Amino acid sequence: MVDFEVLSLPEATHPEVGDTAPDFTRPLVNGEYWEDTALSTVTDAGPTLLVFHPMDGSFPTTYIWNEIDDRGFASDVQLVGVSISSPYEHGALLEERADGARLFSDPAAEIAEQYGIENPLDGMTGVREHRPAVFLLDESRTVHYAWAADEWPAFPEYDAVEAAIDERVGR
Structure with a gap:
């Protein structure tokens, strides 16, 4: 049994259902290369x-992408991740998991701040990363599903994510 403390996170001010998700441009990594791409x-x-x-390699990231892979979300929607990890680290993650996904690199966690989901790391002054969060967006970036962790560690309610995808794609 892994022994760790569950920590409460500060309140997130992320986009909610019906909001337009902020646009951004960052390196988007696929299995072969990366290039600056807008959301x-x-x-x-x-x-x-x-x-x-x-960050790639952490147990929450491994767990999140393994569950998403097992559920086959990439067959129904565009699937993109965002973390502080570099394009090189993302390349390694894509070799191991995140089937059908592409990953944005946001090393300064500026997108996390823009989305209101930054997570300052305890004992590491000035270091922050993305808290786990999931948003289902349509073509105009309107949010149809929104979830962000309120404690560490926390994971999306995958059944709710799957139901939102099914509703959005008409299944």
């Missing part, structure tokens, strides 16, 4: 599940 370019291609996660 709006991704959402233009169809419904998008935007998954914020801690």
